[in-house]
Each structure stands twice: as structure tokens, then as C-alpha cells.
Amino acid sequence: MKHFTKLVRPYIIWAVVIILLPLLLIVLYSVTTGGNDLVNIQFTLDNFRRMTEPVYLAVFAKSFRLGLTAVGICLFAGYILAYFITFFSERTQSLLILLVTIPMWINTLLRTYAWICLLSDNGAVNTLLQMLGFQPVTMMYTDFAVLIGLVSDLLPFMVLPIHTSLCKIDHSLHEAAMDLGANKVQTFWRVTFKLSLPGVLNGIIMTFLLSISTFVIPKLLGGGQYMLIGNLIENQFISVGDWNFGSAISVILAFIILLAITGMKQFDQEEGEEE
Template sequence: MKWTSYPYLLWIIIFILVPLVLVLLYAITATEEHISNLEFTLDNFNRFLDPKYFDVLWVSVKLALQSTVMTLILGYPIAILIAKEKPSKRNILISLFIIPMWMNFLLRTYAWLTLLGKNGIINFIISQLGFGPLDLLYNDGAVLLGMVYNFLPFMILPIYSVLVKIDNSLMESAEDLGANKFQVFTKITLPLSIPGIITGITMVFMPAVSTFVISRLLGGGQYMLIGNLVEQQFLWVGDWHFGSAISIIMMIFILLTMAITAKFDTQKKGSRGLW
């Protein structure tokens, strides 16, 4: 190991390994006693077996899956359109998705309160058309909209980065051999873009399933997602042990999800190689 890698190794130990060890230590202990008197237990994990916590997990996974599917449906055509543009125009379009990400995540979510509120811009336009104000906030739709808006670039960019590298001569050759546009898409574009789709799904699902800011602001506190539950245990209840146990469970869940998507991606690559 070269000496130049030591700063990175030190960074990993201080800011990744040590926090993980502390979270694990809180998760498997019951009291705040001195380290020599710690009582190790799995009760914090057993508490999560309560059906009410499974309901919270189910709602979190459901909304995360819905937002992932919606970002894929919206993001894939956008990525294709951008990849087909000239390089100069392509860079401008990509910048339009990247620049909003420079703004603070909390501020971007707060902006939707102004747009969707009863006195917001959308309801103002609706009232000018002669209709009554709509309840656009504090429901599943508002939370889902916030997730899709905030995480859509994480779906577009990986897919775009794969599509832009596909050799156009492959598509031209397929068309010369008599393939129509649908066949070119299903036989060439879609299979070759699978790695970008897998990466995009992973990058959207992971933050979506653990988010708590979006559900708190756009859900009005009516939606208890798994991220809100962890926040509640640490900041309001003061039960760091149970909060750490939930964090460990979510970490395992996310790692399993990543392993499944990675395995699926590997199988796809292998099948393409055999073909």
C-alpha cells in the first residue's frame, strides 16, 4: 500500500467505519452504561417485529417502488432524447437537470409547498379558471411528486451515460438489414442500456426508501416512513438504541436490494455475451 493512500484510509476509518461501529454498538446494547458494563441484547431488533413497524416499512417500500417506476418511465425517454442531440445542445440539456441539484435538497422540497398549497400558484390558476381550490398537499400524490422531482436526475444521468456510448453504426446496420425502429429499440438500444437502468434504479430506490424530509414537508407529518421513524427515535424519543437497530435493518435491506440488482445486471451481461 502506497503512502499516498493513507489519508483516504484515515478518512474511511474516521467517517465510515467508526460511525458504523457506533451505530452497531447502540443497536446491540440496552443501556448507556460504561463500555465495561454494557449489556448486549437483541431486544432492539425484536421490537421491530411489531406489526406497526412492518406497516411503516411497507409504506416506505411501496412509495419508493412507485417513485422508482415513475422516474424510470419519465427518465428513460428523456435520456434517449438527450443522447440523440448534438454534443453542444446535449450539454445544455444535461445542465438543466444538474443545476437544480446544486440547490439545497430542503429548499427544493420547500418550493413545492408554495406551488401546491391552497394559496399556491397552481390553486391560484385553478381559481382563476372558475374552479375551487384542490387539496394538493399532505397526501400520497404530493409525497410521490416530491420523490420523483428530487430523484429524477439520478435516473436520467446513468441511463444517458450508457446511451451516449452506444455506437450508432449498430442501429444503422440493423436498419439496413430491415429492422424497424421498434425492433432496433428492443434488440439493441434497450439491452445495451440495461446497466444504466440498473444503476438508475439503485440510485433512486435507496434514497427514496429512507427519505424523511419529503414525507415530513409534503406529507404534513401524516406519513410515517422508515426514515421518519429513525429520525423520531434519535431526535424526539431519545431511544438511540432502537433507532440504531432500525438503521442497521434498513442498511441490510438496502444492501440486499443492491446485491439483487447487481446479480440481475451480471446475468444480463452474461446473456448478451452468449448471444
């Protein structure tokens, strides 16, 4: 085995160049002032101080609110979907899982444009409503549109881990619970749900990560004024050109996500020990 360990070296070099260095650069940018060159570096914490301005705090709050709502909807819908998929035969299950993942094969941008076609004032949904004699509803550029875009984009990331952990459950555990007097509802909550928790946590972490840092979906479905953290960062780098402030926001976001994940893992472990 020993000489195989050498094979990992190219990967380590790759990881350092592609992942670690840029990360360090971002951290460096976040604590320096603009307009530095390689020789003259001016350190500052102003970038972080700016984040405490109410405008930006509001962006963070809105992002988290929207992200958590999307995660919540994904969890609810995704769990039910994953749960019912497990009732089918193995072959049907792989087909259904394939159906769940097919949207992931299509570019997010395209999928989001498809939603615009459906949700816009003269879009498919409103045309249908009018045909049925209802008033058209404005859906584009609202929280609703952004949420729909987010949920449809993130759902597979919730369904897959939950389905995997549900499939891993030994069926005799369900039988054991029934044998000991638990009806179907009790069996679900006391056994099935408990054993699917690792999948649920992974699903939450993945969808939360993706929803909190997205910028394409809120930009297209929420309109130009719609500002989430992702958009804020994108703006700093692309429109405003303030890479230092953009980096500071990125660092804070990364830090919050890291905290959230650690918290979740902690919860998972405690749950395991307690029970």
C-alpha cells in the same frame, strides 16, 4: 508506482474514522440496551424484536411502496428524457444535461419549500385552478405531494446514468440492426434498450437508495403524521432519544438495501450471460 501507494494511507485513516467506526457504533447500539456506559454493556436483541410490531412493519411497507413508485416514475420519465436528449448535437446535449442537474445545486429543503408554495391549498396550482373555474384540490400532506417531491428530487439521478450509457452506444450498432431488418421500434428494444441496461440499473439503485432513506421530503410535504423509515429513524434519534432502536432500524434498512443491490447486480450479470 509502488511508493505512490503510501498516499492512500491518509484516506484509509479518514475512511476508518468517518465511515467505518460510526457504522460499527451503529451496529453496537443496535444490539445493546439503553443507558450503557463504557464499562457496563448489556447486549440484547429486543431492538430488532420491536421491529416486528405491526406499526413498524407498516412503516417499512409504506416506505418501500412509495419508494418503488417514485423509482418507477423516475425510470419512465427519466428514460424518455435521457433518450430524447441524445438526439441533439453534443453541445445542446451538455446544455440539456446541465438543465437537468441545475436543481441539484439548490438545497433540497429550499426546493421542497418551493413545492409547498405550489401545492398548498392557497398555492399557485389551486389559484390557477380556481381562476379557470375548477374546485380547489387538496394536494399537501398526501402521497401525491410526497411523490412529486421525491420524483423531482431524484430525477437527475436517473437521467444521468441512463444518458451516459445511451451516449456510449456505438451508432453503427443501430445501423447494423436496421441493416438486418429491424425497424426503429425493434432496433430500440433489441439493441438500444439492452445496451442502456447498466445505466438503468445504476439509476434504479441510486434513486431507490435515496428515496428509501429520505426524511425531509415526507416530513415537509407529507406532514407530521407521515411516517417513512427515514422519519422513523430521525424520530428515534432526535425526538424519542432511543438511539438503540434507531440504530436497529438503520441496520435493518442497510441490510435490505444491500440485499436489493446484490440482487440487481446478480440480475445484471445473468442478463449479460444469458443473452
